[in-house]
Amino acid sequence: MSHGVEWALHCCLDLVWLAEEDRPVPTARLAEFHDLAPAYLNKHLQALARAGILGSTPGKRGGFRLARRPDKISLLDVVTAVEGPDPAFRCLNIRNQGPGDAVMGGSGRRACVISHSMRRAELTWRRELAGTTLADLAEEAQQHAADVAARTRRWFADA
């Protein structure tokens, strides 16, 4: 899995803390916060914006902000926005190639049992990610350190 997912998730969580501010947050600021390559982070934030997770405002005081309420953004939304909608395991139906196809009796008519099980497993993974929202993460983080939101807002407010 690409690192962009991690970057996107962290930045989304930051934007949860900064959601109360009505000013969008520029990419450069988020990159500085996490010590990341600004342009590359921008690329991923664009993907989130295309997916409708973030709203982008160009111009001098522009930046990104959450497009929906945190409890309406699941981890699966972020992952699929960055990684793409394709499943991790895609069965190319090699069984349909070569003599193995004929043995199975048909040109890929039957659903591949391997693909079936792999998709089932991946579905549970997706379901787990879909059941967790940014709000859940924020709540859990605040249980660990109650002043995270205030500290984060303060840092982003500075110069």
Place this chain on the structure above:
Amino acid sequence: MSHGVEWALHCCLDLVWLAEEDRPVPTARLAEFHDLAPAYLNKHLQALARAGILGSTPGKRGGFRLARRPDKISLLDVVTAVEGPDPAFRCLNIRNQGPGDAVMGGSGRRACVISHSMRRAELTWRRELAGTTLADLAEEAQQHAADVAARTRRWFADA
């Protein structure tokens, strides 16, 4: 996810049908059956052998065979053997870099909530794969087409 996983799974399922035969199956034969690159398939079968899933016998009548009973080989075993033991999502703790670390209050002391959720989701995925064995796949495949085993054995027996 790499294609090698699919190749490995299909070949393992073939080896289930051919488990009754006491002669190992060469890589070239499996490659021909699925119309795959023989040398590259061999590479993945080597990985399965290193993991103790397949047993390899060199020499003229050599080849691969299942090292354990099919109900003792889970899909997770095959996947980890090919893909490696590392989790798909590895949190590099970017929060420990840059000012964000100080805001969180500590040099990575606190466990990252993002990493926590991602690992939980991946754990469900692994659990699902660990709960499915080659024997389960074989049974399911035979429910679809009862004569798969016989057909496969016949093809591999031919010249």
Place this chain on the structure above:
DNA sequence: GGACGGCTACTCGGATATCGCTTGTCCGAGTAAATGCGG
């Protein structure tokens, strides 16, 4: 005819190139604020 030694063919095993995708960077389009000028 039987047994033994060497030979050959075939297989795994790892070292070696090639390719595609993720990573990383750059510059242009566009917008809001700041600024200077005129009334």
Place this chain on the structure above:
DNA sequence: CCGCATTTACTCGGACAAGCGATATCCGAGTAGCCGTCC
């Protein structure tokens, strides 16, 4: 002093290279069967 046109600085957005892992291939080590020869 107030309003407006212009300039400017800053931001997103997509187009453009570089690095690394998966893909694909080849050759060497080793073994089992086969063949010829000798007893």
